[in-house]
Amino acid sequence: MQPRYTRTAIALHWLVTLLILTALPLGLTMTEMPLSPQKLKFYAWHKWLGVTVFGLVVLRLAWRAVHPPPPLPESVPAWQRSAAHALHWALYALMLVIPLAGWLMSSAKGFQTVYLGVLPIPDLLPKNEALGERLADVHAWLAYALIALLVVHVAAALKHHFIDRDDILRRMLPWIMPGKETT
Amino acid sequence: MRLFILLLGATLLPVGETLAAPFDRILPQQSQLSFVSRQMGVPVQGEFRRFSAQIAFDPARPETAKATLEVELASFDMGSKEVYDEVVSRNWFDVRQFPTARFVSTGLKPLGGDRFEVRGHLTLKGRTREVVAPFTYRLQGGNAVLEGAFPLKRLDYGIGTGPWGDTGIVADEVQVRFRFIAAPAASGTAPGAPRGGKP
Numbered sequence: 001m002q003p004r005y006t007r008t009a010i011a012l013h014w015l016v017t018l019l020i021l022t023a024l025p026l027g028l029t030m031t032e033m034p035l036s037p038q039k040l041k042f043y044a045w046h047k048w049l050g051v052t053v054f055g056l057v058v059l060r061l062a063w064r065a066v067h068p069p070p071p072l073p074e075s076v077p078a079w080q081r082s083a084a085h086a087l088h089w090a091l092y093a094l095m096l097v098i099p100l101a102g103w104l105m106s107s108a109k110g111f112q113t114v115y116l117g118v119l120p121i122p123d124l125l126p127k128n129e130a131l132g133e134r135l136a137d138v139h140a141w142l143a144y145a146l147i148a149l150l151v152v153h154v155a156a157a158l159k160h161h162f163i164d165r166d167d168i169l170r171r172m173l174p175w176i177m178p179g180k181e182t183t
Numbered sequence: 184m185r186l187f188i189l190l191l192g193a194t195l196l197p198v199g200e201t202l203a204a205p206f207d208r209i210l211p212q213q214s215q216l217s218f219v220s221r222q223m224g225v226p227v228q229g230e231f232r233r234f235s236a237q238i239a240f241d242p243a244r245p246e247t248a249k250a251t252l253e254v255e256l257a258s259f260d261m262g263s264k265e266v267y268d269e270v271v272s273r274n275w276f277d278v279r280q281f282p283t284a285r286f287v288s289t290g291l292k293p294l295g296g297d298r299f300e301v302r303g304h305l306t307l308k309g310r311t312r313e314v315v316a317p318f319t320y321r322l323q324g325g326n327a328v329l330e331g332a333f334p335l336k337r338l339d340y341g342i343g344t345g346p347w348g349d350t351g352i353v354a355d356e357v358q359v360r361f362r363f364i365a366a367p368a369a370s371g372t373a374p375g376a377p378r379g380g381k382p
Contacts, residue, residue: 035269037352044223110228110262117224129262 003070004171012060014174016053016095020146023049027143047106047113050099051121057095073166087153094146101139108132205241206327206365213326213364216254220337221354233258238365240291240327242320245299248291254284274345281308289313297321301331307340318361327365334358 005013023046030042072081106113107123109132114120125131160168217230233255240248256276259267271278288303297320305314318331336355337343343353 035265037346037349040222040352044225112225114224114226120224127262 004176005069006063006067008063009060009067009069010172010174012056012063013172016056016060019049019053019056020095020150023053024143024147044114044117047102048116050102051113051115053095054099057092061092070171072168075164075166076168084156087149087156091146091149091153094142094149098139098142098146101135101142105132105135105139108135205239205244205368207237207239207368208366209236209238210326210364210366211235215360215362217360219358219360221356223352227261229259229261231255231258232260236363238363240320240329240365242297242299242327245291245293248288248299248301250286250288250301250303252286254286256282256284274347275342277308284308286314305335308342310340312339316359316361323364325367327363327367329363329365330361332358332360 004010026042026046026049030039030046033039033042072084076084103113103121104125107125108128110127112120112123157169157172160166161170211234214234214236215230216234217228219226219228221227231254234253236250236252238248238250240250257271257278259270259276261267261270270276273280284305284307286303286305288301290302292300292302294300294317298317299320300315300317302313302315304311312335314333314335316331316333318329321328321330334356337353337357338348338350338355347353
């Protein structure tokens with residue numbers, strides 16, 4: 001069986017997945033809601049999720065720097081390797097830049113981010129309505145890009161598992177699934 | 184009224200004391216009345232753009248001080264149209280039924296140095312509660328700068344009821360901040376004195 005990702009890398013991957021899959025629908029929903037206590041709650045949760053994702057992704061990158069991911073099997077053609085690497089780095093970049101854009105947008109709109117309702121994160125930008133609107137667009141478009149890349153990421157993983165029948169998905173699964181022995 | 188306060192101030196002025204100029208008008212355009220509300224722990228600022236006040240304040244004679252403040256609640260601004268529409272509605276200020284908030288002082292206590300504490304009745308949305316607000320006094324270009332803050336509990340006044348009554352989302356306590364510039368009674372020479380309130 002192929003070497004797997006470390007348990008820490010696997011845990012972080014799936015934890016971040018869970019948080020992103022919560023933050024995305026929250027973000028899409030809350031912006032369309034009329035002003036209500038529920039809306040304020042969703043905004044707060046969305047921001048806390050974003051801050052958490054940012055922190056965990058920094059942790060993932062640090063971990064990855066010390067524990068390089070297992071190499072791709074020989075069977076993967078060169079163009080797919082490049083594509084996979086490009087996609088992974090794009091995902092990392094978006095997972096960092098989207099929360100940053102959200103935080104800056106929040107600052108510019110005059111709403112500080114207070115992590116979990118207790119830890120104030122300083123406002124980097126002064127209040128500026130027009131800038132806030134622009135950053136809101138940036139935040140949203142980057143999030144749409146993330147959704148698109150996530151679709152590709154999942155499709156690629158499923159393709160490896162069900163079509164190529166290799167161990168690429170298996171090595172990131174939180175449980176050990178008997179896999180095909182590759183030589 | 185102003186004349187009366189003037190006369191009162193004049194008669195109470197001790198002989199030989201020249202510094203103690205009583206202040207009798209708030210300059211609304213230079214003054215600020217703002218507040219900070221907490222939403223899920225996030226401090227959000229707002230302000231009232233229109234208010235008027237009658238005051239008589241002589242730092243040397245705090246026992247003679249008087250203040251009446253009227254705030255036009257519809258002049259509320261938190262930087263968002265959506266928030267504005269919600270906050271003027273019935274669950275919050277209900278400005279159609281209660282267009283103004285009113286504060287009437289009942290006493291002023293010197294706290295030593297340039298610090299004072301004003302006590303009075305705040306009527307908001309038909310309910311009256313006592314408030315106590317410490318503030319500082321300093322002179323700036325012949326005018327008095329009165330700056331202070333006090334907390335109030337919004338639910339004491341029925342502000343933010345219905346679904347908004349959950350103080351886990353919008354905190355009960357609201358910090359009210361004021362920075363009033365008051366002109367001296369004597370003449371109209373103070374900068375900005377003839378200007379009226381904002382339209």
